[in-house]
Amino acid sequence: MSELKYCQGTRCHTYLTKDRLRGSKDSKTNQTRRRSSFYYGNGNFCSLNCTNDWLDIYVDRAINHFGRLTQPKHLTAENAWVKRYDWNSNRETVYIYVNQITDERRPLTEEQFNDNNYTLNER
């Protein structure tokens, strides 16, 4: 059985919905949603609205804490390899590595394709 957790949205309790309305007749409150899982913000928010409410308040602090980009990142031939799969004329799955900068293609085995540690990219 999974543990219930609360939506982290800062205004979740202010959105009036039947499922948030709790309590008996004379002590009803509209509460923050509580579920075993959520679909938004890595499982922390019940909706995109709640995700955005949190981001509006905390995103600057979070970026400053974890490191704000001050220069562009570059995708180069050295780190542009992505794994792809396709089907050949015999309808067999073929695995390839494609370089998004040079468009070079190299064959991959299924084991290499499924190995999350296997990469041609420089780290």
Ligand SMILES: [Zn+2]
């Ligand atoms: Zn919410």
